[in-house]
Amino acid sequence: MKKVLSIAGSDCSGGAGIQADIKTITAHKMYAMSAITALTAQNTTGVYGVIDTPPEFVGQQLDCIMNDIFPDSVKIGMVSSPLIIEKIVGKLIEYKPRNIVVDPVMISTSGNRLLSEDAMDALINKLIPLATVITPNLAEAECLSEMEIHTKEDMQKAALKLSGFYDGNILIKGGHLKSTADDLLYSNGEFIWFTGIKIDNPNAHGTGCTLSSAIACNLANGLDIKTSIQQAKNYITGALKAGLDLGKGSGPLNHHYR
């Protein structure tokens, strides 16, 4: 059985973060592990509280995992502070796991900051360089590339700007485009589009977490980056189409639709 590690924050309401990751990994019939970087008190309507895990304890979780059940791939989500990022980076350099998917989570769908402003530098200069693939959404890609993104052409320009400081695979997610849900991969100088029809579903809490975990699962299975993303895109499309409707706000996906 392939083993996939999620390093992310807990979403007590089960839609995003560690909980979405574990559901996704389990739906891919793989063994899920988690190193929890923060506890959040949130639900489908918003994030009401955050307690960061002490960086030393994040490191201790990673030691326990890496020394016992070594992961075939790692997905990294919410990492709120520079010290937590530095601890994770130190452990990744020490244990050298393969297939690292970095979802640079910054702000939740409900508009709450999940990455402190002073963590940006560590994210860009320390964590992202270790990634096999990064998966920013439009707002995160705007922040990383320091340009506005409104169109698919803008997505290509932003990917080129990002490739100026990161030479791995860049997936800019287009879930927040106006009329399509097309994601762009920039890999080895090539643009590859993963097109998607925009599904009319207001319940999209945790789509980013779910997509990045699904990519990590596919990489763990030995698939190449393009196939890993295409299959993850198919998975997220199905989970959205299934039309689960829970909670009073932007509800979670149906991870078990298959």
Ligand SMILES: Nc1ncnc2c1ncn2[C@@H]1O[C@H](COP(=O)(O)OP(=O)(O)OP(=O)(O)O)[C@@H](O)[C@H]1O
């Ligand atoms: N309404 C939609 N219809 C079809 N696909 C969608 C829709 N919304 C998001 N997606 C897809 O879901 C994946 C995640 O994209 P999105 O841009 O929503 O990421 P995100 O903003 O990080 O997610 P999150 O809501 O978890 O923050 C992408 O593959 C995107 O194309």
Ligand SMILES: Cc1ncc(COP(=O)(O)O)c(N)n1
């Ligand atoms: C712990 C945690 N990690 C990530 C997200 C982002 O997901 P979304 O943008 O769907 O709120 C979140 N809300 N909570």
